[in-house]
Amino acid sequence: MSNIGLIIEERSRDIGDFLVGRLIPFRKKRMIGPFIFIDHMGPTTLGPHTxxxxxxxxxIGLSTLTFMLEGEIMHADSLGTKQRIQPGSVNWMVAGSGVSHTExxxxxxxxxxxxxxxxxxxxVALPKELEDISPEFHHIPAxxxxxxxxxxxxxxxxxxxxxxxxxxxxxHSPLFMISIKTAxxxxxxxxxxLKGEIGICIVSGSIEACGETVTAGNIVVSKVADTCTTVIHKDTHLLLFGGEPLPEERHIxxxxxxxxxxxxxxxxxxWKDKTFPMMDADDSYVPLPGL
Structure with a gap:
């Protein structure tokens, strides 16, 4: 009997000049551990004019984790942070009670x-008792x-x-995110x-899990306690992520x-009234959807 709970296929959408693949939330699986949202950015070619x-x-109410595989982004936020992120490093922004930023x-x-x-x-959703903590920003080099x-x-x-x-x-809660590459x-x-729920995001290549072959652009969802052995094929890149689920439902x-x-x-x-914490050096503004 297969213990793959679900295979989530990437759904592509356009955000400006980026093609973004939304992996979660998904109708049948809103969260994996405390992870509530994963967007796959690119791969896309930038320059000379785009x-x-x-x-x-x-x-509010979450931490953002930016993980680049190729290319670089300059992050700036209402805390006064300006941080360039390069491939393999991590930008970790704790929104807490409220933060604004640009990329x-x-x-x-x-x-x-x-x-x-x-x-x-x-x-990554914050635990209930930490949703209103003061915003923070952390950069961890590769x-x-x-x-x-x-x-x-x-x-x-x-x-x-x-x-x-x-x-x-x-x-702020028990979780994991691991990059795995195979030769x-x-x-x-x-x-x-690992502890908690597990998602296997296939960046490139393919895997075989419980007798099924799953290719790039999909997430396999299972539970660590009863997961089958996963065969990762040659020249494959995976992201394992998940952790202990939060006890309360999260709204997004x-x-x-x-x-x-x-x-x-x-x-x-x-945000509509522009009384939300705003950046000092950037007057750009993304309106609330529907306005």
Whole structure:
């Protein structure tokens, strides 16, 4: 009997000049552990006249995790942060009670250079009692993330805990996100190594799980406690992610996440009225959807 709970296929949509593949939330699976939203950015070619410009927009009740595979982004926010993110490093922004930010192609790359941009924008819901904490921003360079090899597979612990290791990303609940790349066929075992629900996001290549072959652009959802052995094929890149589910349901509207619909309603009104925490050096503004 297969213990693959669900295979989620990437649904593509356009955001300006980016083709983004929405992986979760999905109708049959709203969250995987505390992970509530995953967007696959690209891969797309930028330059010489087309660049990434995501104008100022708000968040509450979550942490954002930006993980680039190719290309670079300049992050700026209402805390005064300005941080360039490069492939393999992590930008971790805790929205908490409210933060605004932008994501743009760095100025020095707007010189006619042609380059690829490819990465993941991930939202992690905060525990109920921490939804209103003060916003924070953390940048963790690629060199600080735990890395190891096992046979033909190379592992990087992007966030959380797993395989007896801990990432320096300051998460707020039990979770994990692990990048795995294979040079040859590899049998992945997660039992006893990870805690909570698990999603396997196939970035490139393919896997075989419980007798089914699953290719790039899909997420396989299972539970660590009863997951079957996964065969990762040669030249495949995966992201394992998940963790302990939060006990309460989470509501999501646009960029706002909370267990309390009233908090979301207040955030919507604050953004509409422009009383939400705003950036000092950027007057761009993404209107509330529907206005």
């Amino acid at each position: 660049y990434m410009d995501v104008d100022q927009h708000p968040h 743009r192609t760095p100025d020095d790359l707007r010189n006619g250079t042609v380059f690829k941009a490819h990465g993941y924008q991930i939202w 060199s600080a993330l735990p890395k190891w090899t096992d046979g033909s597979a190379s592992f990087t612990l992007v966030a959380g805990e797993g395989y007896g290791r801990k990432s320096p990303v300051p998460v 040859d066929t590899y049998h992945l075992t997660t039992i006893g190594q 509207y646009w960029n706002f996440v909370s267990h309390d619909k009233e908090k979301i309603a207040r955030a919507k009104q604050a």
